[in-house]
Amino acid sequence: MVADARATKGCDRDADLPGPPASAYTLLPWLLMGLGAFASLVDGTTPHPWIGGAGLLAFTSLYVAVSFRAFVKEKRESRATLGILGAMAAITYALSLSYGGTWLFFFPLLSLACGAVLRERKLGLAVMVLASSAGAISGMEAGEVWDNVTIAYGTFLSGMVTAAVLSLSQTVRELRDTRQELARTAVEKERLRFSRDLHDLLGHTLSVIVVKSEAARRLAPRDLDAALGQVADIESVGRQALTEIREAVTGYREGSLGTELDRARSALLAAEVEPVVRLSGPPLPSQVEALLGWVVREAVTNVVRHSGATRCEIVVDGAPGRVRLKITDDGRGVPSVQPGAPGPRIGGRIGGTGLKGLTERLAAAGGSLGAGPGPRGGFQVSAELPVDPADAALEAELGRGQGPGTEHGAARG
Structure with a gap:
């Protein structure tokens, strides 16, 4: 910038x-x-x-x-x-x-x-x-x-x-x-990109810190060691947030889907939401992983902050040429938006500022994002992105196709 x-x-x-x-x-x-x-x-x-x-x-x-x-x-x-x-x-x-x-x-x-x-x-x-x-x-x-x-x-x-x-x-x-x-257009685009990164980074991080702080407060009277563990997690999240913000400012931040899934599991467990993660398909290029990581981060942040859910399912389904991501919860949907009320929408469905920014990100990469009521109630965010087989093979050869903590074809709850 x-x-x-x-x-x-x-x-x-x-x-x-x-x-x-x-x-x-x-x-x-x-x-x-x-x-x-x-x-x-x-x-x-x-x-x-x-x-x-x-x-x-x-x-x-x-x-x-x-x-x-x-x-x-x-x-x-x-x-x-x-x-x-x-x-x-x-x-x-x-x-x-x-x-x-x-x-x-x-x-x-x-x-x-x-x-x-x-x-x-x-x-x-x-x-x-x-x-x-x-x-x-x-x-x-x-x-x-x-x-x-x-x-x-x-x-x-x-x-x-x-x-x-x-x-x-x-x-x-x-x-x-x-x-x-x-030059003016480039500056405006860079400002928009930076504002999106800042929203996604701080929105998720602050939500996790709030949830873990509440968990520590609840656990402190009866289990001091567990409360201290939550405090340690808060410190770790804060340090990681500082690193990510520095990387975002310099424009070199590359997200890892595996890392984001691990953070999502930690945030959901702290909010007393059961996480279910299923991954299948071939390795993904780092750029696709980064975009899907942003979707996971934003969707899980919304689950923790707004849904009131008890269960959240994250499914990554890789296929030749395409990869699909679905994040579904069993909460109350979006209580802050009443039927017929004005508000941001994605493809005719309800969506907030973060989801709107993600829609633009994925559209620029040839993908799409949808958000709305889930098939069995709750709320669902779905994303789809194209995958270049040549890029995926190169990432696998270099050993970058998998982020830490992910297992293809495995189901973790």
């Missing part, structure tokens, strides 16, 4: 890094290309200078307007912006046909404005028309062929390069935004 938070800060810093130009002010310096036309107005070589000056002023004003509208998507795609480009085109053709010479540089400026606004086919068509027009009008003045090619090529290049640079700039911004969003 700390690493994800650092990643989020890193993405925030990325947003401040220099990148391709993405501001209207980067387009304004290109207006210097119109200095030649302005100079011809000043030295009097342009006939009807007032008309030329008005055209220059109008084109410059429209160019500035397009530059600032090009970086706002809604404005860039509006009809008003297209109308401004049309007006710039009319002024460019009128001035170039009337005066020629340096006034032809309005074509690269117009192409640049089109590159900032238009995209895809519209851009290609507009740039090709402008480049052809610039070359043709230049040729009408009987200038050098190379000059005609240069003005046409410059017009084409202005529009295409501008469009490419601005598209790259937009892509970079979108990628930075995406990175920040992914």
